[in-house]
Amino acid sequence: MNELSRAQIRDLMAQVLKNQDKELPADDAAQLREIGFRSLDFSELALRVEDETGEELNFDAPGLRRIATVGDVLDFLVDLQHQ
Amino acid sequence: MSEPADTQLVPPSSVVLVSGGSRGLGLAIVTDLLDAGVRVAAFARTITPELEKLAAEHPDRVHVGSVDVTDLRAAQSFVREVEQRLGPIDGIVNNAAMGQDSLHAHTATDDIARIIETNLTAPLQLTRLVIRRMLAKGLRGRIVNITSICGQRGFPGLVAYSATKGGMDAATRSLARELGGRMLVNSVAPGFFASEMSAVLGPTQLDQIVRRTPTGHLTEPEEVTPVVRMLLREHTNINGQVIVVDGAAAI
Numbered sequence: 001m002n003e004l005s006r007a008q009i010r011d012l013m014a015q016v017l018k019n020q021d022k023e024l025p026a027d028d029a030a031q032l033r034e035i036g037f038r039s040l041d042f043s044e045l046a047l048r049v050e051d052e053t054g055e056e057l058n059f060d061a062p063g064l065r066r067i068a069t070v071g072d073v074l075d076f077l078v079d080l081q082h083q
Numbered sequence: 084m085s086e087p088a089d090t091q092l093v094p095p096s097s098v099v100l101v102s103g104g105s106r107g108l109g110l111a112i113v114t115d116l117l118d119a120g121v122r123v124a125a126f127a128r129t130i131t132p133e134l135e136k137l138a139a140e141h142p143d144r145v146h147v148g149s150v151d152v153t154d155l156r157a158a159q160s161f162v163r164e165v166e167q168r169l170g171p172i173d174g175i176v177n178n179a180a181m182g183q184d185s186l187h188a189h190t191a192t193d194d195i196a197r198i199i200e201t202n203l204t205a206p207l208q209l210t211r212l213v214i215r216r217m218l219a220k221g222l223r224g225r226i227v228n229i230t231s232i233c234g235q236r237g238f239p240g241l242v243a244y245s246a247t248k249g250g251m252d253a254a255t256r257s258l259a260r261e262l263g264g265r266m267l268v269n270s271v272a273p274g275f276f277a278s279e280m281s282a283v284l285g286p287t288q289l290d291q292i293v294r295r296t297p298t299g300h301l302t303e304p305e306e307v308t309p310v311v312r313m314l315l316r317e318h319t320n321i322n323g324q325v326i327v328v329d330g331a332a333a334i
Contacts, residue, residue: 039239043188058191061184061240065285 028071093223095316096174103179105131111304124165126150152179152205173224177206187242202247226268259323274302274329298330
């Protein structure tokens, strides 16, 4: 499986935000609510990762609800690629 | 085919089959029907100690079995066992279902298929099986489909689940027409329970639903069982309907 690194996922996340004229902070502790990164943005990011890796990333909602920071997003998607 | 209406009343159900009767609402329905003097057959994938206890307490009026609702052959065997032990089935409660907790775009295709098989295909097959037995014996009977407010209102994370529940509501109406008054067919659509499948919504969404509910609380199984019992036991002329039990949250 062609796995993306945390840095590569961060780049994709920055692109998702840039398309909405938003900026991804350098700090992983930045709150998603403050930067305006919503659940469908997460969905878009996950699908972009899928496009890069060629593997479907399916997941349940409870894990998604625990995500609050940029770091949480990156951790979640890095872990998801291992499942 | 246009035919005159069948004006004979459908008697109260005396032997009721409950799918998914081992816990939650299903177990509450089994308990309530037993309290009302009904003979009850209940199956579920796993028989819980609570259901076992009911079977031990009412050996002449309860028959339980470990059956996966999607296993039609096992369901057929169970129905035959029930008829031998309790008598012909003249009521069915389609309660067995599986929940969902994932955005549609990120739900595995196998999971979508499994939800549809469990929540829509299996109850339609089980209903077909039981109504064939009833029709062949010249029986009149009652069918209650446990659906959900999700069949009428939209909630994120429950796309396939909602589709199955809306599908069962639609089937309820057509079946009521098709069975021409020989069987009464209705749905009971609870709002979200505080436990079990409602866990899929998360505390924030559940809090929002409670705030929007005029009665100020989520639905409890004990608030649904009297409605199911009424549809199985009372003379009401209610047929082909979906009765929502949600404290007016969805209005």
